Amino acid sequence: MIMDRENLIPIQDFCSIYKVPETFIASLYEYELIEITTTENTQCVSVTQIKNIEKLIRFHFEMDINLEGIHAISNLLDKVETLQDEIKKLHNKIDFYERE
Amino acid sequence: MPYIDYYKILGIPKNATEKDIKKAYRKLARKYHPDLNPNDKEAEKKFKEINEANEVLSHPENRKKYDEHGKDWKHAEEFEKAKQQQQQYQGNRQQQYSGNFNESDFSDFFESMFGGSSKQRSSNTMFRGQDFNAELQLNLKDVYTSHKRTLTVNNKNIRITIPAGIENGQVIKITGHGGKGINNGPNGDLYITFNIVNNTHFKRDKNNLYTTIDLDLYNALLGGEVTVDTFDGKVKLKVKPETQNGTQIKLKNKGFPVYKKDGQFGDLYITFNIKTPTNLTDKEKELFTELSKLR
Missing domain, CATH: 1.10.287.110 (DnaJ domain)
Known part of the structure; x- marks a missing residue:
């Protein structure tokens, strides 16, 4: 059941669809890897987080990476993405000066 | 094979x-x-x-x-x-x-x-479809104005609007145009990375454009008017007397369009490269000598 008003999915439904234990989602929240919204006394995740949660599910259930590892990896991936953006900007900057 | x-x-x-x-x-x-x-x-x-x-x-x-x-x-x-x-x-x-x-x-x-992938999850788990990544190469001139373009992704034609001012390396997401969801899961997204080739004489830094134009000595000394190429046509520009080599002037709003901000443009910076005359005649030499004695 998707709650139309705010595009939220109750965690219970999410876990049933993805066949993951609710404790896993709770742990992701504890590690600040996802956000949980409570509405009408129901804990939900936003649909915008699905892609990220699917990735975290793959890390844990398919690659056998524990939560501490996922936490470390997520932080490093954020850094990788920031650096990749920075490289892109620097490439554009280099291109600018190489046209001198 | x-x-x-x-x-x-x-x-x-x-x-x-x-x-x-x-x-x-x-x-x-x-x-x-x-x-x-x-x-x-x-x-x-x-x-x-x-x-x-x-x-x-x-x-x-x-x-x-x-x-x-x-x-x-x-x-x-x-x-x-x-x-x-x-x-x-x-x-x-x-x-x-x-x-x-x-x-x-x-x-x-x-x-x-x-005979092809028999890849299926053993469960009926609902999953988002795969995200597709595509690269699109465009010339700088192509992205000066917003325009529509039809792309073929996995044999499907997708018509997208490319907003003016998009940057080299910028990625845009076309929601729902990736792979089909598994077991009624949502479709993936299409990510397009833009590779913008600059084959103009302008240099681009975000929304600003830079160019250098030659200015003859007499216009530089006495002032005058020159015609300058901008990205959307020619403009006449007044040159102040005694303009120095390397002087940079700014033409407001003659730069590149600001991404997703209709009607907003960066500036165009023009640097003057003063060309001194060559192959002087005897008369010119004489006059320049005379001039030099005045200083």
Whole structure:
């Protein structure tokens, strides 16, 4: 059941669809890897987080990476993405000066 | 279509047990999975090979067929025919990694042996479709104005609007135009990376443009008017008397459009390169000498 008003999915439904234990989602929240919204006394995740949660599910259930590892990896991936953006900007900057 | 040694890909001997295969696969997947290697095409390629090797070796029926006939892959067609006469293969899949993969991610060798990916999750888990990544090369002039363009992604035509002012390397997301969702899951997204080629004489830094124009000595000394090329046409420009070499002037709003801000433009910066006359006549030399004596 998707709650139309705010595009939220109750965690219970999410876990049933993805066949993951609710404790896993709770742990992701504890590690600040996802956000949980409570509405009408129901804990939900936003649909915008699905892609990220699917990735975290793959890390844990398919690659056998524990939560501490996922936490470390997520932080490093954020850094990788920031650096990749920075490289892109620097490439554009280099291109600018190489046209001198 | 070369023979692919799946054992070599996973780094395991031919007599490896299922446990060995799983272990080797997981080890390599942790190294090359695209989730762990964002925007790394080499890792993605490597992972596809690993995934394919696992697809074959982790399933006893596939592995048997591969072991018996893999090297003699030309006979695969015969197997394919035989297979088609049988019921459609619906075997239980071993666990495999999901993510951004579809049938086209398997090699021709694999397709010939096993007739395409039989990759299905053993459960009815609902998953988002794979995200597609595409690159689009455009000239700087193309992105000066917003325009529509039709792209063909996986044999489907998608008409998109490319907003003016898009940057080189910028990625835009077209929601829902990726792969189909699994078990009624939502579709993936399409990510387009723009590769903007600048074949103009303007240099671009975000929304500002830069160019250098030659100015003759007399215009520089006495002032005058020059015609300057801007990105959207020519403009006449007044030159102040006694303009120095390297002087930079700014033409407001004559730069590049600001991304997704209709009607807003950056500025155009023009640097003057003063050209001194050459091949002076005797008369000119005489006059310049006279001038120099006045200073």
